[in-house]
Amino acid sequence: MDTTTHRHELGELTLSRITGGTGTSVVESLKDIAPDLAEWIIAFSYGDVMSRPGLDLRSRQFATVAALTAMGTAMPQLRVHLHGALNVGCKPSELVEVILQMAVFSGFPSAINALNVAREVFKDRGTTPGEKLR
Amino acid sequence: MDTTTHRHELGELTLSRITGGTGTSVVESLKDIAPDLAEWIIAFSYGDVMSRPGLDLRSRQFATVAALTAMGTAMPQLRVHLHGALNVGCKPSELVEVILQMAVFSGFPSAINALNVAREVFKDRGTTPGEKLR
Amino acid sequence: MDTTTHRHELGELTLSRITGGTGTSVVESLKDIAPDLAEWIIAFSYGDVMSRPGLDLRSRQFATVAALTAMGTAMPQLRVHLHGALNVGCKPSELVEVILQMAVFSGFPSAINALNVAREVFKDRGTTPGEKLR
Amino acid sequence: MDTTTHRHELGELTLSRITGGTGTSVVESLKDIAPDLAEWIIAFSYGDVMSRPGLDLRSRQFATVAALTAMGTAMPQLRVHLHGALNVGCKPSELVEVILQMAVFSGFPSAINALNVAREVFKDRGTTPGEKLR
Amino acid sequence: MDTTTHRHELGELTLSRITGGTGTSVVESLKDIAPDLAEWIIAFSYGDVMSRPGLDLRSRQFATVAALTAMGTAMPQLRVHLHGALNVGCKPSELVEVILQMAVFSGFPSAINALNVAREVFKDRGTTPGEKLR
Amino acid sequence: MDTTTHRHELGELTLSRITGGTGTSVVESLKDIAPDLAEWIIAFSYGDVMSRPGLDLRSRQFATVAALTAMGTAMPQLRVHLHGALNVGCKPSELVEVILQMAVFSGFPSAINALNVAREVFKDRGTTPGEKLR
Numbered sequence: 001m002d003t004t005t006h007r008h009e010l011g012e013l014t015l016s017r018i019t020g021g022t023g024t025s026v027v028e029s030l031k032d033i034a035p036d037l038a039e040w041i042i043a044f045s046y047g048d049v050m051s052r053p054g055l056d057l058r059s060r061q062f063a064t065v066a067a068l069t070a071m072g073t074a075m076p077q078l079r080v081h082l083h084g085a086l087n088v089g090c091k092p093s094e095l096v097e098v099i100l101q102m103a104v105f106s107g108f109p110s111a112i113n114a115l116n117v118a119r120e121v122f123k124d125r126g127t128t129p130g131e132k133l134r
Numbered sequence: 135m136d137t138t139t140h141r142h143e144l145g146e147l148t149l150s151r152i153t154g155g156t157g158t159s160v161v162e163s164l165k166d167i168a169p170d171l172a173e174w175i176i177a178f179s180y181g182d183v184m185s186r187p188g189l190d191l192r193s194r195q196f197a198t199v200a201a202l203t204a205m206g207t208a209m210p211q212l213r214v215h216l217h218g219a220l221n222v223g224c225k226p227s228e229l230v231e232v233i234l235q236m237a238v239f240s241g242f243p244s245a246i247n248a249l250n251v252a253r254e255v256f257k258d259r260g261t262t263p264g265e266k267l268r
Numbered sequence: 269m270d271t272t273t274h275r276h277e278l279g280e281l282t283l284s285r286i287t288g289g290t291g292t293s294v295v296e297s298l299k300d301i302a303p304d305l306a307e308w309i310i311a312f313s314y315g316d317v318m319s320r321p322g323l324d325l326r327s328r329q330f331a332t333v334a335a336l337t338a339m340g341t342a343m344p345q346l347r348v349h350l351h352g353a354l355n356v357g358c359k360p361s362e363l364v365e366v367i368l369q370m371a372v373f374s375g376f377p378s379a380i381n382a383l384n385v386a387r388e389v390f391k392d393r394g395t396t397p398g399e400k401l402r
Numbered sequence: 403m404d405t406t407t408h409r410h411e412l413g414e415l416t417l418s419r420i421t422g423g424t425g426t427s428v429v430e431s432l433k434d435i436a437p438d439l440a441e442w443i444i445a446f447s448y449g450d451v452m453s454r455p456g457l458d459l460r461s462r463q464f465a466t467v468a469a470l471t472a473m474g475t476a477m478p479q480l481r482v483h484l485h486g487a488l489n490v491g492c493k494p495s496e497l498v499e500v501i502l503q504m505a506v507f508s509g510f511p512s513a514i515n516a517l518n519v520a521r522e523v524f525k526d527r528g529t530t531p532g533e534k535l536r
Numbered sequence: 537m538d539t540t541t542h543r544h545e546l547g548e549l550t551l552s553r554i555t556g557g558t559g560t561s562v563v564e565s566l567k568d569i570a571p572d573l574a575e576w577i578i579a580f581s582y583g584d585v586m587s588r589p590g591l592d593l594r595s596r597q598f599a600t601v602a603a604l605t606a607m608g609t610a611m612p613q614l615r616v617h618l619h620g621a622l623n624v625g626c627k628p629s630e631l632v633e634v635i636l637q638m639a640v641f642s643g644f645p646s647a648i649n650a651l652n653v654a655r656e657v658f659k660d661r662g663t664t665p666g667e668k669l670r
Numbered sequence: 671m672d673t674t675t676h677r678h679e680l681g682e683l684t685l686s687r688i689t690g691g692t693g694t695s696v697v698e699s700l701k702d703i704a705p706d707l708a709e710w711i712i713a714f715s716y717g718d719v720m721s722r723p724g725l726d727l728r729s730r731q732f733a734t735v736a737a738l739t740a741m742g743t744a745m746p747q748l749r750v751h752l753h754g755a756l757n758v759g760c761k762p763s764e765l766v767e768v769i770l771q772m773a774v775f776s777g778f779p780s781a782i783n784a785l786n787v788a789r790e791v792f793k794d795r796g797t798t799p800g801e802k803l804r
Contacts, residue, residue, distance in 0.1 A: 004673040030514065033521050033531055036718075037502055037513060044714050045238045045510060048706075055231035062193050063200035063232045067239050070201035072341030073474030074239070074511035097189035098197045100305055104179045105201050105208070107643040108313060109342035111305060112298065119301050129301055137272040164648065167655050167665055170316075171636055171647060178312050179644060182304075204509075206743030207608030208645035234707055241472075241509040242715060243744035245707060246700065253703050263703055313640045323633035330595050331602035331634045335641050338603035340475030342641070365591035366599045368439055372581045373603050373610070375740075375777040376447060377476035379439060380432065387435050397435055406539040438584075446580050447774045450572075457767035461732050465768045468733035469740035469775050476775070499725035500733045506715045507737050507744070566782065569789050569799060573770055573781060581778060609742030610779035 008039070011047030018050065018057060018084040026080060061085035065098050069114035070106035078114060082121040092122050093129045142173070145181025152184065152191060152218040160214060195219035199232050203248035204240035212248060216255040226256050227263045276307070279315025286318065286325060286352040294348060329353035333366050337382035338374035346382060350389040360390050361397045410441070413449030420452065420459060420486040428482060463487035467500050471516035472508035480516060484523040494524050495531045544575070547583025554586065554593060554620040562616060597621035601634050605650035606642035614650060618657040628658050629665045678709070681717030688720065688727060688754040696750060731755035735768050739784035740776035748784060752791040762792050763799045 015023050030038040050060060061084055068078040085095055095118060103111040122128055149157050164172040184194060195218055202212040219229055229252060237245040256262055283291050298306040318328060329352055336346040353363055363386060371379040390396055417425050432440040452462060463486055470480040487497055497520060505513040524530055551559050566574040586596060597620055604614040621631055631654060639647040658664055685693050700708040720730060731754055738748040755765055765788060773781040792798055 026514070030517065033517055033524070034498055034502060036722075037505065037510075037517065040505065040714070040718060041510065044710070044718070048710060048714070049235055049238050052231060052234075052706075055228050055235075059193060059196050059228070059232075060235060063196050063235055064239060066197035067200040067204035067236060068511070071204050071240060071474075071511075072339075074509075074515065076515065077239075077511040094189050094193070096302055097186060098193075100186075100302060101183055101189075101194060101197055102201060103305065103308065103643075104183050105198060105211075105643045105645060106205060107342075107639075107641045107646075108305075108309065109336070109339075109345040109641060110643075112294070113342065113344065115298065115301055115305065122301070160648070164651065167651055167658070168632055168636060170320075171639065171644075171651070174312070174316060174639065175644065178308070178316070182308060182312070186304075202645070205608075205645075206741075208643075208649065210649065211645040230704055234704060237509075237707065237710065239509045239511060241505075241507045241512075241744075242707075242711065243507060243738070243741075243747040244509075246696070247744065247746065249700065249703055249707065256703070317637055317640050320633060320636075323630050323637075327595060327598050327630070327634075328637060330591075330599050331637055332641060334599035334603040335606035335638060339606050339642060340473075345641075362591050362595070364436055365588060366595075368436060368588075369585055369591075369596060369599055370603060371439065371442065371777075372585050373600060373613075373777045373779060374607060375476075375773075375775045375780075376439075376443065377470070377473075377479040377775060378777075380428070381476065381478065383432065383435055383439065390435070438588075442580070442584060446576070446584070450576060450580070451771055451774050454572075454767060454770075457764050457771075461729060461764070461768075462771060464729050464733050465736035465771055466775060469736045469772060472737035472741050473776060479775075496725050496729070499722060500729075502722075503719055503725075503730060503733055504737060506719050507734060507747075508741060562782070566785065569785055569792070570766055570770060573773065573778075573785065576773065577778065604779070607742075607779075610777075610783065612783065613779040 004043070007043040007047035009047075010051045011042035011045070014051040015042060015046040018046070018061070018088055019080055020083065020087050022080050022083045057088040058085075058090050061088055061090055062094070062098050065095060065114075066102060069099050069102045069110055072106070072110045072113065075113070075117055078117050079121060082118055083125075086121070086125060086127070092118075092127050096129045138177070141177040141181035143181075144185045145176035145179070148185040149176060149180040152180070152195070152222055153214055154217065154221050156214050156217045191222040192219075192224050195222055195224055196228070196232050199229060199248075200236060203233050203236045203244055206240070206244045206247065209247070209251055212251050213255060216252055217259075220255070220259060220261070226252075226261050230263045272311070275311040275315035277315075278319045279310035279313070282319040283310060283314040286314070286329070286356055287348055288351065288355050290348050290351045325356040326353075326358050329356055329358055330362070330366050333363060333382075334370060337367050337370045337378055340374070340378045340381065343381070343385055346385050347389060350386055351393075354389070354393060354395070360386075360395050364397045406445070409445040409449035411449075412453045413444035413447070416453040417444055417448040420448070420463070420490055421482055422485065422489050424482050424485050459490040460487075460492050463490055463492055464496070464500050467497060467516075468504060471501050471504045471512055474508070474512045474515065477515070477519055480519050481523060484520055485527075488523070488527060488529070494520075494529050498531045540579075543579040543583035545583075546587045547578035547581070550587040551578055551582040554582070554597070554624055555616055556619065556623050558616050558619045593624040594621075594626050597624055597626055598630070598634050601631060601650075602638060605635050605638045605646055608642070608646045608649065611649070611653055614653050615657060618654055619661075622657070622661060622663070628654075628663050632665045674713070677713040677717035679717075680721045681712035681715070684721040685712055685716040688716070688731070688758055689750055690753065690757050692750050692753050727758040728755075728760050731758055731760055732764070732768050735765055735784075736772060739769050739772045739780055742776070742780045742783065745783070745787055748787050749791060752788055753795075756791070756795060756797070762788075762797050766799045 027038045064081045068074045099114045161172045198215045202208045233248045295306045332349045336342045367382045429440045466483045470476045501516045563574045600617045635650045697708045734751045738744045769784045
């Protein structure tokens, strides 16, 4: 198996493991307008970057949720990665913690807006942050 | 012990545990111009938020490093929190992973600029990412 | 009355004075997913920060509207704070001035997008900027 | 013809040339709430800036599309300027290239979100990026 | 006096009133590389926008300081406008209030970084926030 | 030649063509702390993205300079890409035009800060924008 095939296959595996159907459908949706971007997401973002062994997937998803919350310009991606975080074993209450923490670093509006996405994701999954958070 | 004292003491404890001398000196430096901001950092940011039991400190620091890297407007704070991350047990190689991952979400410049801060932090601590990263 | 009660009561008072029903309903809406964030908004954002005597509430709302316009990532909060600004005595024409000024500092798109929110807020309140602006 | 008239007329000409009806209707929509902003868009943004002879309009639109994609806070304006880019002779496939390139500089989410706007613009115009992009 | 002369003269007056020598020297420094940008700052930013009668200069400077603090990408301009705010009668303690308030909206790092600029500006002017802030 | 070798070699070629020694030394400087990021810059950013045939290199550099100016968080990269733009045939006066145009989209501070970088780059190259710009 040459390296290109390897990157693609590894990326598909990690994409599927993290985002499940949600991520796959984002990638599919790009194929009409920018098939190479779809391929880069698989081979680069998931094959080269997210598949790296040096950090567990739960920590990777905490980092992604934090960054997308702080940026505030990527709500559709935040939704995908909250699903992704739940898929790799992050607990809803932990994701709420990551988002709340962003109130300190990027301000209360960024945390409030991200929680509104999280509420919908949790509802779609039939889950809740579970207990009073403190 | 009333709640105000509790918040302050809990905050001091967590601030000291995460940032050690670095964070304390930031807080001290604010006392001339905005003593109440210094107190909010202790009682709110560290007492109310960072001390919450629902997420371990390593994960909190991964989240903070990710967010500050993605924002790109808080290099002094990134430095403090890279120190903080090392203080609570994040490995240098794991912090490099978090920063590299941001190339996907906030672009290569954000990752490169954060790595340049990380290199200095690692040097100050006499540590390195240790091994070839992959 | 201990300090914690004081912060909460002061915060509720200022929240109610600035945002009226709008802000209260945002806070209420957070209680299912993050009750502590709801409490922080009251006790910290409004009790500790917005209640401080060193700056009048009109100036505080001009500052908030300016910042949220410039950031461009917090349209729901801009709406709440435009209402808040009107509640504490800012004139519609003054709020338009603050937003127009942001064309200089954060660019024309940020001003245009904020004006589109302001138009809706003014309409909801049955008010207008009133006169030709110059 | 005095300079003020000149700025306005030159601006109207360039606005019309770049954005056609779309830009004109944005300007019209501002006249109720901020007529002077509408005038600044014509006389300053299009008269003073976009009409300058030192750079061709295609390059100007590539620059605008790149900036609005990277900022991520100006989707309505991105839509207007994608139309504008097509109006001055940029090819759909070239606009996709500019957007894809932003994956490197401002991250994959910024590119994906901009492509979703581009897809709608291309559809409204009955055009496509035309060929497999590579 | 035709309108162009009027815009320029009005802009020079307001620029001088707000920023004094600091702003003038920024404008001067641009003349080698982009003389038209220098002119736009005078005629558009200060002549068209900042000179408008609908909002007092103190409120305008509160808005500008808030926005530049929240953006975090314009520290040299924040410095100029903190000077400008002091020039038009804002008190140091009021400027500290505006900056502290941004901790809520754009996060603690944005407030801390802006305070570090404010400290230098106050020092250059031989002033201080004067009293314990609360 | 397999695809991996091809991506790397193509990337090196384009990196060298655009950024010359400047870009190569950035890549080299990353090898101690994150050798894989260095490789991604070559194989992904320059091999996969910047080498694509669908857009000429001058247009690509206009887009990059526009985006980095608007973002305001990537001054070291703006410097590299201003050099890169000059290397692929953009004229200094054209780069000034792109930066000036950003005053409209991301605000005057973003344009002023970018011009200050451009002035240094032009000086390093012994060039100037050449003529009065209009």
